[in-house]
Amino acid sequence: MHPDIHLALHHARAAELRAEADAHPITEGRQDLRTRVGWTLVEVGLKLATRPRPAAAH
Template sequence: MHPDIHLALHHSRAAELRDEARVPLVRARKDALRARLGWTLIEVGLKLATQPRPLPAH
């Protein structure tokens, strides 16, 4: 194989690998944000559900 072709293929593959490596970082940030938001919503829901309600008058 000609050295220039080999080098071009190497650069192409290296760029593909760099792009693939970025995807999990973005996904990890989105997953962390989603988890944090989910737990915050659960906490708010539990606080609303456990608020003392006034007793109805008989």
């Protein structure tokens, strides 16, 4: 299968799955929580990835 066709089919199926997930009763009202948890995980990951700076001599 040509890569462009495969990518187009992937995007179409992903859109269908997102629409189904948004319509599901379990996911209603969870976008805010999902967003907050996602950004919290990003923040924790960035803190873990950065090296602590050496303390300045007084």
